[in-house]
Amino acid sequence: MTNKPEQSVRGGRISGRGRIGRIATLVLGLVLTTGWVHDAFAGDDERVKRMHDRLVGVPPDAARLAALTDILNNQGPVEAALAALEHPVFYSSTLKNFVTPWTNVDQTVYAPLNDYTATVIGMVRDDVPFNTVLSADLVYRGRNGIVPVGYSQTNNIHYEQLESNYVDLSNTTDFIGVPQSSLPGSQISSGDAAGVLTTRAAGQAYFVAGTNRRMLRFTAMNFLCRDMEDLLDTSLPADWIRQDVTRSPGGDSSIFMTSCIGCHNGMDPMAGAFAYFEWVPGPANDPNNTGRVIHTPGQVQPKHLINASAFPAGYRTTDNRWENRWVAGQNSVLGWPAAPREGFGPKTFGQAITNSDAFATCQVEKVFEQVCFRPDGSNADRAAITQITESFIDNGYSLKRVFAEVAEYCTRPDAQ
């Protein structure tokens, strides 16, 4: 081999079949046999490493490990975890991939950064009370000039460039929060802005086609940790079920009475909040996906009125009024706030969701699964979630602190 030019191992190619096989065997062997030897009596260093791994996703180097261990010893594990969260990779990787599945129907993590994801990342970084995530007049973007293309209502290029250019999302100068209503071309007033609900990415995912009920369903999934099957309650009145829902599917109304009604009786009154919203797609096969959200105050979008002949005696949408019917029935246990229980548009709707007990618990449960790599599985886990939820509320809905407190719990020597 002495006369061979230097062979690259880039792209996974290395010369010699036997060597590849040897390396692969070793890799797998290390995974299977020596991958993890947990010491139940691990010390502070081990705990800090584990916290850092869980929160940031990368191991700390020796200096950082020592610094965080020092914080742990002097200020406690929660403070050490909070310090670990200052790592930029927490924002660009952990948080980005934590939020991305919320922003698309497929719930895939393999999607580029967008204004929805960016806004959650920014809110966590800046400790913006997370119970405003569905009601704030706020969106995060890069500072002017940080990437070639600025924010646009009609494409996602700005955010894709933030990601591809590895802009540091932990940098408060380069990555900033601004009012949605101030964005160029915005059709959203400050009174209409509803946090991530009125971002472009949310519109693209949940206002496109359909009847805008999708926005309600995915809001419940992402922020109440409940899909419609979980919320199904046939005991609620049927007066706000829209005209497009047939009451006798296939000529058998018992299907409606035992199934359809259970979701629509709660969903349709809530989804009224989105009556003025629509996603207008760009041209077919447009690589830049130039669609945008439109908002037409005072004008109900046709999608809320389609197929009215399916049941003309059903509810006809006339404005963006919404009402929370789940305050009664089995879903009353979700702990709804006393107000708002009805309103107009997505802002008050978002406030109703994010001030419920279920919202607070859901955020903690999501973080728990993210940091602990598993859902709650014991009474001790549930007690921890309850305690952290109370802390979440008491600390101004700081989601950053939730990450830290969950990490504190999951890295306890007795909690593994």
Add this chain to the structure above:
Amino acid sequence: MTNQKIGSTPLEGTCGDLTMARKRNRFRPGVLGTSRILFAAISLALLTACGDFTGGDDPNPDPLAGGGSAPSGVSEAEQIQFFSQTLWPVLNGNTCGSCHSVAGGRPFALADPDAALAYRTLVNNSKINFGSPSASRVYVQVASNSHNCWTNDCQADAAMILQQINAWIALIETAGGSSTGGQAVGQQGTLLSDQVAATNGVEDVGGERFDTNRIAFWRFDEKTGTVARDTSGVAPAMDITLGMDTVFMDSYGVDFSAGTASASTAASRKLYDHIADPTFGTAQYSIEMWVVPANTNQMADMFRYSNDIRVRQRLYQYDLRNRSTAPGIPAGNGGSAQLLTYDQDRDLQAGMQHMVMTYDRFNGMRIYVNGVSTGDVDAFTGGQLWNWATNSRLTLGNGGDTGWFGQIRMLAIYKAALKQEEVLQNFRAGVGLRLTLSFDVSQFAGTGSRIEMSLSQLDDQSYLLCQPTIITSNVGIRVRGVRVRVNGTESPVGQAFSRLNTVVTSPRQQISSQCTMVENLPGPETFQLAFEGLGQWLDPVTPTSWPPIVYDYTGAEVLPTNGIRDFARVNETMSVVTNVPTDVATVEATFTNVMQQLPGAADLRTFVSSQQVGIAKLALDYCSELVDDAVERDLFFDQGPVFEWNAAPAAAFLNNVTEDKRLRITGPLVDKMMGVGLAVQPDPNVVEARLLGLVDGLVADCGSCDGLATRNIVKGTCAAMLASGTVQMH
């Protein structure tokens, strides 16, 4: 006027003592002024000829005692007065009047200086919702649509409007006697109408149908037997005989379970004679059906006149075929679709639909669904119908393996192509049996008070009770929370009127435009209405309290407490430990390529070997960049004795009794990638021994290699460590 005098009116005997005892609770001097009491008393005396309205409170009212009435109604003059005291000053006193007045010239003079005009404009145009004030259009326009707010705070302006609407309602209610709070009816569940049997309903023939040129008509109202009568009155009657797997429905119609129903060939000749006969035929026709496809998964005939006309279901599409002499038409018309509704429109749905197919020479076929043209165009026009067979036969449904499942609730055939307005008229006329039920509520709402509802059978499982309308002379009373009972039982499901909450403002008032569904129980049904509030009486439903969520972890699966790094963490971790930036072109390209091959989540149970291959591939790139960069590799490896990067493997990895040069590579790899002194990591000696074994093997394989091979061995050893579980699990 004294109590005795009222009680001595000539009609006193119609009420009785118990009634009077109950009525003594209606007015309390502490609540209403004397003049109001006198007014109410006089009015009621005239209306109901019943006695004493001035007595004290009865601690045990008996609302079921019979007779009696609510107090006096509210005249329009009073209502205008209340409006003038509440909402009107807000509307007229601010910017609304600039436009919404006679002088302003805009529609709806609801803020006109003439309060009476403004009042009538508001009420007659439904700008006020007395049952749900926050749904009032006059409020919504400001609260939701920021319509010409008069201050900079639209919500404050809207709140002012809402406050005054509520004040207005309170005045109406007070005048009507159903003041806030009301009077508990006593025993729960007793604020009821009388019971009405379905058989006591008055048949509502519905809207007038357009039936000119109708030559065949089936209502399918037989309910029993096997023959559906053609009631068009056009001879000969084309009666249809039901075959296997077809039954009449109680709610009128025929239910098909892959069965067929057909007319005789002789009777079916009527269609040919009226439509296709070259001498007498009109050469145009219409097929009108109320149809309920059972699903959208089937492709089968719903209606067929042999091969001359076919109406088929094709999933979500209507598939229409008409035999004619038009050129290019599919052969025999029994095969290919001729007019297929646009698939994306999904015009056919698995619910009750009104479908009309028309044909005439100039337009070919057209189709209307629920009164509206689908807009689909027939490509084959201009044909005559002279090629129709004289022995064609009308068949409904489709038997066999490709049978059609669904219901046909009505069928009509015309010898003319119906026009759009005629189709719409017939759609609006509806289908099936409809009755008007009248529920007596005079016991609580005053003499003569009743609630009428339209009863129809939606299908064999349910009834629809629609558009409740209250008829009462006691304007101003409130109706709240109406629920329907069937045979004395109240279903917890549906109950579309249970949130009804409205103030009656006219003697005959529709209190909902909606319908509620109730179950069709076996045997004869009686219906009854239950109220949460009616007039001044209250019978609230106690909300069900739900226990808190219980988390039960019994038998919960024990899950891994460690995880594999996901794709982003794999990439970031490799970058952090090798100090090779993620944006180096080679690693960036490889990461992009293998990203979705890498783990998508931390769950160890989902880890598969292909993910490990992706991790190894990326690790090799990071290690290549590290080793090929002289500065970075020195920083990583050469902090002690310097490794001989250009020496042949045997020399570079020399291991003898005096020195072990292999450790210059394996030592930094273990320490920097795994961490030092971490009890949670594997034993570093074990890991390093594995790496040394790898190095030895590669060196032995190499034979007479040069420095290039040395660096490649380092890259491979580095990748083995970087891609291993010690780094990638956490």
